[in-house]
Structure formats: structure tokens, C-alpha cells
Amino acid sequence: MSAGRISDISEIARKASPALAVAVGLGGVGAVLLVVQMILLAKLVADVALQRLPVEAEFWPFTGFLCAALMRCCVQWASEMTGEQAAQKVVTVFRQDLIQRLFRIGPVGLQDLETGRLATSLTDSVAALQPYIAQYIPRAAAMVILPCVILAVVAGLDGWSFLILAMTGPLIPIFMALVGYSAQGLMDRQWTRLLLLGASFFDAVQGLTTLRLFGQARESVKMVQAMAEAHRLATMQVMRVAFLTSAVLEFFSSLAVALVAIVLGSRLLSGQVDFQTSFLVLLLAPEYFAPLRNFSASYHARQNALSAMDGLMAFMRLPELCVDQGARPHQAKTAAPEKLIFKDVSAGYGQGSDILCGISFTAHRGTITAVTGASGCGKTTLLHILLGMMPVRAGEIIAVDDAGSRIAAQNWRIGWVPQSPHLLNETIRDNLRLADPDADDTRLRSVAALAGVLSFINDLPDGLDTVVGDRGTALSGGEVRRLALARALMNAPDILVFDEPTADLDSANAAMIATALKQLAASRIVIAVSHRPDILHQATQVFHLPEGVLHLNEIQRAVA
Structure with a gap:
């Protein structure tokens, strides 16, 4: 991963920063509501199951639990919609800027760039930036906000559980980074093959008459088929890495939750911690790892966007040769040149x-x-x-x-x-x-x-x-x-x-x-x-x- 690519993508994402800030803020509100929801649920279970209080006596905690759950769903929906709309708007504006730049570069500047590669870059490559903005950035923020909120709550409930979560949580980003570096090379090769496939297919269609006249149409079809098969294999390699990443993260998160459960179970039997506290920590432990797992699921969007930017950079580095006639207003009436x-x-x-x-x-x-x-x-x-x-x-x-x-x-x-x-x-x-x-x-x-x-x-x-x-x-x-x-x-x-x-x-x-x-x-x-x-x-x-x-x-x- 080069710094240049990250800078370029960050510059695009910065245009959506106001809307993304709203999405991240709503995500923070959702994190607080989740903690409130789990606290009320733990109280309900402890009161009804252990203290044998009648259900009617838990009307207000139950009502609060339902309200917190409903509000959390609404806040989470609003956060996701805000991120999606911001991403769509930014990607649309970016695509319009690229098309305007296309006209400023002009046919002379584009003559060395394959038409198929250019078409693929302006469609698939630009579209790959939307998940990066809509999913990766908000989930990266949620990966910090919700675990920190849960750690703060668990720290006031049980020190051992806090220590286990604090030590196992950072392992997930570390393993994601290790897998991500190897997956980036696969993603780069996948996008290179996609661009070559688009360019070759367009050239084959454009020159179909000439190919048929010289009896080379079947060979051209075989070449495109071979490139399509190479792209399919590259895609499957990326998918295998993605599945492997998910399996590794699920393993470590499940292992950490199991470790918390074992420690809490032994301490609960010895009377060192009460049931409501243990139950609340066990409810919060999976939620502590949930944003980390969600982030890992969207991590491929970042890799995809980085690889897509490579194809776009070949276009963006072309010098602008044409005068942008639309940038300056035409005079209402101009004398004809003599x-x-x-x-x-x-x-x-x-x-x-x-x-x-x-x-x-x-x-x-x-x-x-x-x-x-x-x-x-x-x-x-x-x-x-x-x-x-x-x-x-x-x-x-x-x-x-x-x-x-x-x-x-x-x-x-x-x-x-x-x-x-x-x-x-x-x-x-x-x-x-x-x-x-x-x-x-x-x-x-x-x-x-x-x-x-x-x-x-x-x-x-x-x-x-x-x-x-x-x-x-x-x-x-x-x-x-x-x-x-x-x-x-x-x-x-x-x-x-x-x-x-x-x-x-x-x-x-x-x-x-x-x-x-x-x-x-x-x-x-x-x-x-x-x-x-x-x-x-x-x-x-x-x-x-x-x-x-x-x-x-x-x-x-x-x-x-």
C-alpha cells in the first residue's frame, strides 16, 4: 500500500466528511443505546429469574428495554442511510469530475489509453469507491466507539473481564492487517486482469469485422475467454482470503468470549461476583467484538478501493490538453472573426x-x-x-x-x-x-x-x-x-x-x-x-x- 493511494482516496472521502460525521455520531448514539439495552435486559432477567419478581413489577424496565431497542434500530438505520447517501453523492460528483476531465484531456491525450480500460475505470473502478465510503469508514469509527464504551462499562463491573477484553480486542486488527497486506496483492492482480479484460473485449468487438476477414475471430474469442477465466480465478483467490479472514476473526472472538465466560463462571460459583453483573458482562462481550467483525467484513472494500484507484490514477495522470470551454461564460453577442x-x-x-x-x-x-x-x-x-x-x-x-x-x-x-x-x-x-x-x-x-x-x-x-x-x-x-x-x-x-x-x-x-x-x-x-x-x-x-x-x-x- 503506497501513501499516494491512501492520500488520493482520503481526498475523495473528505468530500463526504460532514455526512460521515453525522453517520459516526449516530453510530455513537447507537452504541450508548446498546449498552442501555443490555443493562435493562440483565436487570429484567435477574429480577424475574432470581428474585422471582412478578412480570407486572418490571413494566418500566421492560418498556425502557423496548424503547432502547427500537431507538437503536432507528439510529442504526439512519446512520447507514446517511453513509450510503453521502457515498452516492460523492461518487456521483467524482464521476462527473472525471468525465469533465475526460473532455479536458481530449482525444489527443487519450490516444495512448485503451478505450476498454478507460470505460472499465470510469464504471467499475469508480463504483468500487462507494463501499469504501459508505461501509469501511463508518465501521472503522464504530470499531473504536462501541468497544471503548463497552470497555468503560465492563471496567466498572469486573476487572478480570476488562483485562481479558482489553488484551484480546487488539489481536483482531493485528491479524486483519497481516492478512490485508497479502490480500492487497491479490486484489491488485484482480483489478489489473479486469482492466485488461475490458480493454481486450472492447478491442475484439471493435475489430470483429477485420478479425473475421482474416479468420482470427475464434482465436480472439479464445483469448477473451482465457482472460475471463484468469479474472475468475483471481476473484476466487480473493474470496478465499476473505473467508479465511472471517474464520480467523470468528475463532479469536469466540475464544475470547469463552474465556470471559469461564472466568466469570468460576468467580460466580465462588461468590466473587453476582449473577446480574456476570450476565451483563456476557451480554456485552459478543457486542464488544461485533464491530470488529463488521469492520473485517468491510475491510475488503478498502482493498478493493485501493486497487481500483490504481486504474483511475493512470487516467488522472494524463495532462489536460483541451481548453475547458464551459468554464467561462460565452458573451451574449460576439462579432464574427474577420x-x-x-x-x-x-x-x-x-x-x-x-x-x-x-x-x-x-x-x-x-x-x-x-x-x-x-x-x-x-x-x-x-x-x-x-x-x-x-x-x-x-x-x-x-x-x-x-x-x-x-x-x-x-x-x-x-x-x-x-x-x-x-x-x-x-x-x-x-x-x-x-x-x-x-x-x-x-x-x-x-x-x-x-x-x-x-x-x-x-x-x-x-x-x-x-x-x-x-x-x-x-x-x-x-x-x-x-x-x-x-x-x-x-x-x-x-x-x-x-x-x-x-x-x-x-x-x-x-x-x-x-x-x-x-x-x-x-x-x-x-x-x-x-x-x-x-x-x-x-x-x-x-x-x-x-x-x-x-x-x-x-x-x-x-x-x-
């Missing part, structure tokens, strides 16, 4: 060298700026920094309006059309409304007409209610690209960014996309990464990026 200026921009990935080196150019409103270059020269990196997916290492990107005033980056309205747009397995209407959930059909049709896709939608039997299929499989590549363009226009962007907008399209669809770009560029800044002549012919200026250095002498109005 030009977008790149000034000596340099950028790269991780600790590697710069991919872009001192790029400087200006994209004007009403023009199409095309960027070309060989694979690996930095075109994608240029798009990443423009879209806020990664920071620049040097230089800056400035947007200015027609008066020459700067426009803050959080107020840029950018539309993005990737080379392989992702459409949900929903209707055309639902896919377009992703950018504007409140848009009505009139707005949708207007934007569709602007993207040159309205006639295609009208020709469909179900129109806007047509289901496009998973990733748009029911549509052609050109139709998917034009729908993505319409979706990008839903927010009325001032800057449109395209990545190979006509790649893999036939000449007819490529011509329609190129025409739409030219029409849209009349009132916008359009930047397109492309090698296709249909886009380059429409471009006002073309920048060539050989090995990350922009060649200004390649600027031209058209490419023959």
Missing part, C-alpha cells in the same frame, strides 16, 4: 520534438484556405490545435473582427467536419439535433438546404425520420459527409474546419461537397486539409506543409 492569424505556432506530442515549427499564416473571412502536405507533416496536428484538442508550445492563434479587436478563444464558433464522421444509429433529425437539441424542423431543413442535403432527405420515404444505421451504414459516404456538414452548421459557426472533405468520394459527391464549401465560405473562414483538386481549385490560398514548416511561397489562388 481573420484567423497563426503567429509562429509550434506544437508536438508528449515529450517528443515539435511536429509544427513556427507556422505563420492568415486565413481570411470569405475565403477557403487549403492545407496540403505529405503524411506525417503536421496537418492533423494543425487541426488539433485549432480545435483546442492540444495546446501550442510556442506562438499563438488570434481571431480578430473587422475592427481589429481580438475575439476570445472561448467565443469562437467553430464547425468541424472530420474525414470519417460518426453518425448515431438514430434518425436524421436526432443526428442533426446533437448540435442544437431545441432546433425545430424548419431550422433543420434550412441548414440541410445550406449543406446541399435537403433534396436527398426529401427523396427518402421517411424524410427526417429515416434511421441512418450504426455509423451511417444505411447511407452512402457522400450522404454521410453532407449530413455531418449540416450538423456542423447547426450552431452557425464563423469558422469551418474540414479534414479531407472529399476523400473516398466519387466525382459527383465530391463536386457537391466542393460547391457547398465555396458557398459557405462567402461569409465564413474555411480551412480544409485536402489533396484533392476539387477542393484545391476552390481554394483562395493553398499552404503546403513539408515536414511541419509552412512554405509561404506555395500560396496560390488555384492549383491547375
